[in-house]
Amino acid sequence: MKCPPFDYHAPRSQAEALALLARHGEEGKILAGGQSLVPTMAFRLARPARLIDINRIAGLDYCRAEGGRLRIGPLARHARFERPVAPGPTGRLLARAAEHIAHAPIRTRGTFCGSLAHADPASEWCCIALALGADLRVLREGGERLVPAAGWFQSVFTTALAPDELLAEASLPLLGPDWRCGFAEFNRRAGDFALAMAVTALRLDAAGHVAEARIALGGVAGTPILAEAAAASLLGASPTPDSLRAAAAIAAEGFEPTEDAQVPADYRRDLVRAMTRRALEGSLAA
Amino acid sequence: MNWTGRRLPRTEDPALLRGEGAFTADLAAGARAVRFLRSPFAAGRILSIAAPDLPPGALLVTGADLEGVGAIRPELFRFNYRAIAQPVLPRERVHFVGQPIAAVVAATPEEAEDIAEAVLLDIEPEEAVVTIEDALRPGAPTLHAEAPGNVVVDGTIRHPDCEAAFARADRIVEFSLRSGRQNATPLEARAGLAAHDRATGRIRLTASCQMPHMLRTGIAALLGMAEADLQVVAPDVGGGFGQKMALFPEYPLLVWLARRHRGSFCWIEDRNENLIASAHSRDQIHHLRAAFAADGTLLGLEADILANTGAFSCYPTTCGVEPLMALAEYPGPYRLPTYSARARALATHTCPAAPYRGVSRPVVTFGLERLMDRAAAALGLDPVALRRRNLVTEFPHVTPTGLTLDQASYVEALDRAVEAADIPAFRARQEAARREGRYLGLGLAVFNERTGYGTPAFAARGMGIVPGYEVVDIAMTPAGEVEVRIGASPHGQGLRTALAQLAADRLGLDPSRIRVIHGDTDRTPYGWGSFASRGAVIAGGATQLAADKLAARLRRAAARLLQAEPDSVTLRDGAAWAGEASIPLTEIARRVHQRSEQLSDLGGFNLAETASYDPGGTFSNACHVAEVEVDAETGHVRILRFLVVEDAGRLLNPLIADGQVHGGVAQGIANALLEEVLYAPDGNPLTGSLADYLPPSAAEIPHIEIIHMETESPETLTGAKGLGEGGAIGAPAAIANAISDALSPFGVDIAELPATPARIRALIRNAR
Structure with a gap:
């Protein structure tokens, strides 16, 4: 239960991360919270040749209400949602689900977007994303697209995310009081x-x-x-x-x-x- | 000053809580890493094992390299035991998924794992025998030629009047039950570090083990080396529960490497290895048939006990330990006029079984206590009254299997538990809840626990290696501290604290002046270890005897120095007293060692004594009460209340006793509801991580209420009885009874553990 060898990159900007993905996409893997990826590597079920660690990129841990939607950056951790991040039903639902995500230490590391990219069938965030109709903003070097949650989940641990793409933001509708x-x-x-x-x-x-x-x-x-x-x-x-x-x-x-x-x-x-x-x-x- | 009996905080804890404990992995710096390549097949023939290109310094060791190394082959001279052999590394066949078949050595564990992955294994798979039913099937493959039909142990007890008892019974209650396979799951998995000493040629094996002396004996015999050239050290050990008693292939291989390559080699087991390849337990099917009179009197019992003991027989206890414990102890705390039983150990292509906290008695108690509830229902009697009618009340009592039950409190503990549980109030709550569609249940488990048994009990089993006694060396240093060297090897039981309390009272010393030294074959007398709820009774008794002998020496010296009669001298508050006159023990120690011209005629130049203790054994007893709520829609069981009335005789340290009960009950809850090792039909383990194998977390363990009773045993020197396993023994039965009570409107009977939510839902669905 020790990880196989891998190269490690720690880009300082999103552009740098996208450039690394463009170059190494097929053999690279984004490391955000690492709470699923690292154990999977320890079991040698995943063996990415390169880890691209985005934790050193500033400004990606946001979670803000904007234009009727809740915008969640790629480094917003699970623990952030334990108390409602926005008034209204959406924030309350996220808080209600957050307490079920693993254990407190894991919630301080694992990320919302990481869960969507990993696509565990039993992920609370994935289920909520589908229920509420999340939009997922995906970047690659020189390109961007928006994928609705309904088109995101393909099979166990498999999503619409291409190897050279980064899930840069998830947004959820801020539901009204009705x-x-x-x-x-x-x-x-x-x-x-x-x-x-x-x-x-x-x-x-x-x-x-x-x-x-x-x-x-x-x-x-x-x-x-x-x-x-x-x-x-x-x-x-x-x-x-x-x-x-x-x-x-x-x-x-x-x-x-x-x-x-x-x-x-x-x-x-x-x-x-x-x-x-x-x-x-x-x-x-x- | 009485130190014994006080809730003294454990001297072991501060270092552990600060993270300053020294476990085997903490000591392994500088050693080369060993990775075991394990069989991916449950059964198969090894065609070839081909090494990849090895980097400099790396090694691949296979069975072919182990010329002259013996096989692990424990003996039992009774019960139709068939001695089967486990090679350190196999040359011909593999027998379970996870069996070590080669060892890779590299500079780091990561590199060793990389190399192990690249080894080319050519194994021709064969049909696997996985379950009890598989093993018994006519024409099933045979694991070992020595054990035809895969039967390794076949023990029988027949009482001629048993049939007559059934003939005159008013009611016969008959059912089967099953207890799933478990892994003890100690917090620290196994670990070993073998280091060669160039100056002496000796090997020091540091290992996370429960029986260091036994491990030394076993390894030296396997490797054909002088026992004196091997030192085994058990440093801090993070729990064992029986799993770390056995001699596994990994440790002799480490010692072989250290001798052959004159270096240091370490293996730190990972959780996956521990779950699939260390040792399993339980995995039993019992069929019970009991005869009752109309008034509830138990007239006779027949038991057919089947235990799946895996691919090999564990050393030194043998795989007979599980079925034979059930065979001998099925009568439990009840008066049983006649008893017939058969108990078999069956070999399968699964991980070998080893003792685990409770050894069979959790299953036996599950059987007996379901029997009491089923019989009460069948006869229309109150289950408490039925138990009370049949519990042994006069002591000593000899059971149909020849065991002597010493003074205990079976009925009294039941009564205390029933009173504390307030059953009438519970029935009212249960009734109200049912009206809301909620299902509450209450379950009892009354049991006794054979503990602190010495050589005669093990000899009666016919073991080739008979454990039992403990030896304690005690000595006072010239500065007046006391060193107590014990052959037992605690790994979480708090013996450093409890034995110091005992010795402190005998010597009139503060326990902080006493050091208990254990877990090192170079520094302690030969002894057996910590298992079978024996530490407080046997190591405790030997400590008391040794301390008394030392106290007598101190009194003789004090009498000389105080010019008094030895009989008039008492030891207290760190001094020897004769009337008003006193002399500090530190001064006596200094004079004996450094002014021996004054005292040498009294017998020697030191203050050292040895004592041994080998008791016949004693039975502690307890009554567990579980109150549960079952969610009929999901099958989920929530434990609302858990009460333990425990009688383990005189408590050396009630704080430690409470901790033993808490830990045992937690493992019993795991057995009842959560933990189960599962195999696919081809013998592939399905529970190789802690996401699939489910030890409880704090959230699943309720507050545990404990009421202690203290019926002192006349059979033990300290008055103490063992209680290390009791929590695990009673909890599964109490919970099974509580679930059955909760679901009585559906007619659901729990006959299989763990009672998982899926199983409970299936029972409810089928009942409807």
């Missing part, structure tokens, strides 16, 4: 990767009817997934205990679960049903 966000996850020990999680967001109109609904599930498939049928079932009516229960049941049946020795498929569905209902109920109880 939104109700919920979060629930299940794990066997505090801080473990979730066996299932649900992120829910409902917009209620003046009559208390659900005008918009988003439900995302994490930890249950190769990528976070949207439970669209479950969300659609809630539209146009006031949520009731029965309608939330029904939506949770739809969510539990509407995906292909990953299975392993410890988590059989039907158990994963049990968890999705419970987490979805609890997230929805929790969001409306507040």
